[in-house]
Each structure stands twice: as C-alpha cells, then as structure tokens.
Amino acid sequence: MRFKPVIGLEIHVQLNTNTKAFCSCPADVFELEPNSAICPVCTGQPGALPVPSKEMFEYGILLAAALNCKIHEYSRFDRKNYFYPDLPKGYQITQFFHPLATEGYMELNGKKIKIRRIHLEEDAGKLIHSSETITEAKYSFVDMNRCGVPLAEIVTDPDIESPQEAREFLEKLRQILRYIGVSTGDMEKGALRCDANISVIDTEKGIQSNKVEVKNMNSFKFVEKALEYEYERIVQMMKEGKEVEKETRGWDLSSKKTISMRSKEEANDYRYFPEPDIPPIILTKEYIEDIKSKLPELPDEKLERFKKEYGLTDYEAKILTTSVQLANYFEKCVSVTKNPKETSNWFLTELLRFVTSEDDFEKLNIKPEHFKELFDMIKKGEISRNIAKNVFEETFKTGKDPRKIVEEKGLKIVGDESMIEEILRKLIEQNPDKVQAYRNGKTGLLGFFVGGVMKETKGKVDPRKVNEIARKLLSD
C-alpha cells in the first residue's frame, strides 16, 4: 500500500470521583439542572482557591497503572490561560510541565500503542446557545455545573495505523476504564472525548504530510468515520501534489465531512506557568504502590485466565470478559455448575440475547443455581435442549425455578416409544407422497416427520429417539 496513515490520539476522560477536582461539589453533574452543582471555587469567584482532591489522584494513579505508565512522585499543576465564557477563572488548571504519568502503553491486537503522558486537569463549563448554531444565536447561557469536574488527559504516540485501530483503541480504553471503575467511558455523554492527529506517509515518495487535528467526534463510530474521511482527503491531496495544511478540522455530522476550524498559525499562546495556589504534589512510593495494589484484574489478564482456567476459546473468553459484571457473573455460575464449557455455551447463545454486558447481573432473576438445575435435567435426559431453552427464557423472565416450570407444564421427555410410533404412523398414513419421496432418496424429509412428532408432543420427547424410530418406520 502506497499511503499509510499515522494517527495519534488525545483523549479526555471524565473521572467519576465523588467530588470535583478542586472543590467539594459533586463530580457527577450529568443532566442536573443548570448551575445547581456550583460553589465559589468552581465558578471562579474573586478570592476563591482550588484545593486538589486526593481521590482524583487515586483515580489517576489507577488509570496510569492500568496503562503501564511511569507514575511520577513529583507532579505539579499549571495554569493554561485563555478567555472563554465557559472558563470561569480565565485559565484551566492542568498539568503541563510535570504530568502525573508518562511512558506507558496499551496492548492492542498483539501490538503496543505507546502512551506519551497522562495528566490531570479540570473540565470547563457548557454553553447553551439560543439557536442551533453559535453563529445564529442571539445570546448564550453558561452552565457551570461541569466546571471543575476532574479529567485525565491521555496522549498517545502516533502509533495507530488505521482509523479502525483508533476505534479499537478507544473501545479497549473504555473497557479498561470500566474495569478499574474510574470512568463510565461514555462517549455519547461526554465522559470520554477524543481528538485525533492524523498525517499520511507516501511510501513511494518517502514523504509525510503535515499533521491535521480532527475534533468533534462524539462516538466510536464517528472517530473511525472522521479519520477515514480525513485519510482519504489527505491522500487525494497528496496524489494531486497539493500541500496539506497544518490545521484543526471538525467532524460535521450532517455532511459526514471534516470541516476546517482554524489553521495552526492562529494557534493560541496559552502562557502556561506553575499554578501558585497549589504546591507541588509529592506522592510517596508507598502511596503509589498502595493504590496500584488496588488495581483489579485487567481485561487482557482475565481473558488469558478464562482461556486457561475454563478451557474456553479465544472468542468465548473475549465475549465473557467484555465487562467485569459479565465475567463475574459467569464465574459465579461456573462455581455452581462446575461446567465452564456448557455455562459458556448458554451465556453466548442464550443469556446474551436478553442482556447486555453492562447490565447489573446481580439483579437478574435467573441465578447460578438455575443454570445448574437446567444442566442437570438436560444431562439426565429429562428435558430436551429445545425445551431447556424455553425453560431458560421463562426463568430469566420470572425467576421461577426451572424444575418447577418443567413439572408444572409437564415438559419432561416422554420415554414411551409406542406413543411416538403411533404419531409417526399417523403421519405416514397422511403423507404417502412424502413417504414415497423419502424412499426415493429425499432423506432430508426425515426432518418433516421428526418435526411433526415434536410439534404434536410439544417437544416433550427425546428428539434422538424420534429420529431413530422414524428412520426405522420409513424404511419399512
């Protein structure tokens, strides 16, 4: 391939701590009434001072550890100065000169995507315009609820080699965030925000285009789409021998295009300098190790363990470890059923039809004991798999004991061969043409007769037995 994209990501993660980064207002402000979670500190009242939250550092350290970063014992806050109505102090408190963590990586499809840095900072507020677009708006409201919500900014090296890989990186990041419980990682709700830098290498000519920054991609799908669009756009320009401008472009949802926002020449000078209101943050080795020791098993580790411990395929293990909740529930069920493979089958083919990996499995009607009962009845030949599926669905919906359902509805397999024979003979009598066709070699018709019996008995018979008898009677 002549053209190769080079992609780096800058991701903002909202940390779901109890309080905001520098005051004691709640950090979870999603859908709260505007300006209802604010105080003198986060609205930048004259004289108010920031006090960094310890919890924010705990979350930051967990995240940095999960992304294999070097966590610094010395970090510091700085001010990033710019004017905007959603920024009450006229500066954002961030970590510019001395970030919390550097030099990490995330393993993705057997490849390492390097993490350049992770630093902590505060979120800005939100503007609500009187019209759809800012240009048409006659006035705008400022909602300062989000001011001061803690963010971790993650910056990757330009190690990502395709728009799809960018999406996969983000999906895996979200999975990790949820595993370690530091963020919901919801892109749609703004808890995870991503900007991308993309340039393209022309391997034939040995040249690389300028870097373009792409913003406004508020879903995993749009990240991929926007980068695909941008890649094609840059390639086209390179083919035409045009200079790719260093600029910031935004993904436009309605036109499905990226649109130029500003060129890099107009870039702001943020006049970073050390935040004098907050002394440097000194973390002891012991403190960092203590937080790190609280790091739970991460997705990759869990996946490997599931394969090894439960003899699952890569595919099965991957699905079962999608979320901690699902994985935990699976393990709970296995501890009761003692049959990982069968449990995995039922999870993959049945349970996941009714739930998503993010559901609260503790609250499900169906309990691990129900799986065991069901498996026992199947194993003893008391019910067929098909019946079992129906029973499963009912237990799932009502929480009723599977054995009770079977008993009450009389779903037990009927062992009586004469009954099966009787129904089959009736079917043979009623369908002489099909019998003839079968005997002439259309053996697929066997299913018609077996199905007939299953229907007549409402599935209460052992299909293997029906098969056997049908074959015998039809060949007579």
Add this chain to the structure above:
Amino acid sequence: MKKLKNFRKLTISEILKEKGSYIKESLETIKKIDKDIKAFITINENADILPGKFSGVPIAVKDNIVTKGLRTTCASKILENYIPPYDATVVKKIKDAGFTIMGKTNLDEFAMGTGTEYSSFFVTRNPWDLTRVAGGSSGGSAAAVASGQVVAALGSDTGGSIRQPAAFCGVVGFKPTYGLVSRYGLVAFASSLDQIGPITKNVEDAAILMNVISGYDPNDSTTVEKNIDFTKFLDKDFSNVKIAFPKEVFGEGIDEGVAQKFQEFISFLEKKGAKVQNIDFPELKYAVATYYIIAPAEVSSNLSRFDGIRYGKRSEKDGLLETYLNTRSENLGPEVIRRIMIGTFTLSAAYYDAYFEKAQKVRRLITKKIEEFFDDFDFIVTPTSPITAFKIGEIKDPLIYYLMDIFTIPANLSGIPAISLPFGFSEGLPVGMQIMGKRFDDAKVLGFARFIEKDIPKVFPFEEDEK
C-alpha cells in the same frame, strides 16, 4: 464625649481589659472624620456587636478581602457592585472571635500601588498631613487605624502593602510568614507573594490578631499546620540578639531624613545591647526587577476572571471578543492594565524562559541568600520605605513607584515574616523601621518589635484636634 476621645487611642488589649463595646464610638468617629481621611470605601451600616472574646472591638477590613453580603470592590470599577457570596477565612475567623467589621477600606486598585492613589474611587489621605498619601496599597486600613476610626485593621501585603502604609501613617504593620494566614477570600493579586496581616496601634495587638487569623485552612493548600502563639515572646528580653543590616540601605534613592533615622535606629539597638553588623546583599538590587516580573505574570492570570461574564461590570458590545476588550479596558485602571500587559508579555511562549523562568531562579537565589543570613543573625533590619509619605499626585513615573518597594519586596519573595514599627519622625512625618526574621519566627519578630516599642513614645496624629 470623654469616652469617644479616649476611644481613638484604644488598643485591643485595653478593650479586652475594659470589657466594653466600642461599635457606636467607631461609627461616630468614622462619620465625623472619614470625610477628610477617606479611608473607607464601604461603611458597614449594619455593624453590630457580636458574641466572642473580642466582642465590641471595631475592626476594618481591606476591600480586597471578601465579606459575605458586604460589597467588596478591590477599589476597581469592575467590582463596584460585587457582593460576595462567601466570607474569606480570615473574615470568618474575626467574626467568630467577636470583632465587628466597621467597613471596607480603600486600596490601590486590586492592591497594585504604593499610595492608594490608584484606587478607582478616591485617594486616601495621610492622617498626619492630609495633602499626603497614606501609602499603599493598604492605605485605607493604615489611615483608619492611625486616625483612630477603628482599633485595628486587616491588610494584605504582596510587596510591602501592609508595612509601607503602616510606616507612612505611624502604625504597626505585620506581614506574616507565607502560609500562616489563609488567603481564601483574599482577591488574588500575586498568589505566591500575597499574605494577609494586621495593621494595629501597637505590636501586642498585632500578635493578638495573628492568634485569631492564622492557622491551617483546608480551603487554602498553601497554608501550613503550625501552632504558633504569636504573643509568646512579647515580654521576653531581646537585649542579646544579633542583627544585620544590608549596606545597600544607604545606596541611591534613600531620603536623607530616613537614612538619618535609620542610623539612630541602629545606635538605639546597640544601646539596647544588640550586636549590629552590616552585610553585603548585592542581590537586593535585583529584588525589584524580579518582583516586577513575577507579580505581573501572576496578575495577568489572576485577573482574567474579571471578564464581565459572570459577575462584575460588563460593558457590552457586539460580539464576545469586543465585549471582553471593552469591559476590561473601560473598567480596569491604567496601572492594573499595565501590569496585565507586562505579565502577558513575560509569560508568552517566546519570552517565558528569558523573563519568568529567570525571575523564578533569581527569586530562589535571593531566598537562599536571606536564609544564609539567618544562619548568623537573628534579625535583619532596614527602613520600611526609603522615603516618607509623599504628596498626593507628586509621583508620576511608575518606575519611581516600583523602586519604593525595594526594602519590603525581599520578605515577599522569600516568604519570611516582617514588621514595620514606628520609629520617630522626619520633618513631621512618621518613619517606619522594618524587622525581618526567619521563616516561622513570626513570634520572635513580634517579640523583638515589642521589646523596642516599649522605649518609643506613642504619638497620635489627632492629639492636636482633641485639645
């Protein structure tokens, strides 16, 4: 009527002994004389007696320290109508202790200046000579105490803003070690240098007030946990201390009368038994330059919040940028704008290393040098200001203004405690002497100042009109 006359001289410790309320007397005095002094921007018409140890003691607060429900302007048009939604930590502490806040005192806009001439509203007059400035930036607080309108006042000191007006007005002004008094609710000028402190009629009151306002504050991460009793050394004998003064004191720019008073001061100390020695402090000449890079840099950032969006005055124009520009150029004064521009320049990416970063290095160097002096000496003394109170409108060149801070700035750069103590007069105007001590040696600085104060006759500017 006898009580009122007496009131103007009263100190906190005297009121504590007497157990009376002087709120009414204070209000009457303010109503009677502040039309001439102009110390107050806002008078607390609802001033009432509060319960507590210091119940009935009237106090004034510089108008850059926020008071819940009581207008706080910073002497700036942009905050002319700003009513804070919360109390500064120090305000809460003095209220809880029983002090009554009589009003908010004048200052140079956002505390930037040394004469209270840069107030957007009016100039405060020196009680010793109404044609002269009271000093600044805490000019209103110093004048209010010196003229006996209140018993004590709070000021803030970024480069000398408590000590210099105290010296000009003949009262005591104390800048504590950085981190001992919470800045929560002090409208930031230069956060790494700002410190709130008392302005009082004597050293004992300064120590008493320090015991009230100091302490670790969970709302200010730059405060420290130190349980200091500031009155601890007030009665101690300091006759055997070792004292240094920089040779550079007698350099260019010092008023002859002040130099002479300083000579007297040194002789006086020696007579009291102290060993006084001069030291080389060549770095002193860089202190002003260093300060005027670091302080404006922080100013340019600290004052960004005054943009007319959420509070304060908005001078609306078509468009966001236009509104920002118009609001700030119409409602911020020329000195404030000058410092914002200097700071914006020195922090810009192209000049950061050459100015801000270098100034930070020099600041560390000066701090180190001062710390080393304290290996050999207990205190360093200088005049508080190289000059006495100047005529209103006399100084036009901002550089001359800046150079006036030369003796007070080092204590802010290095975060050490420093006090200005009245020491006689030069041509009828008060002269203040500065005593600096080691970081956290605040109680010793106060103790030593008290030791000296005992031998200095107390004079008030209003003796004449009372006769």
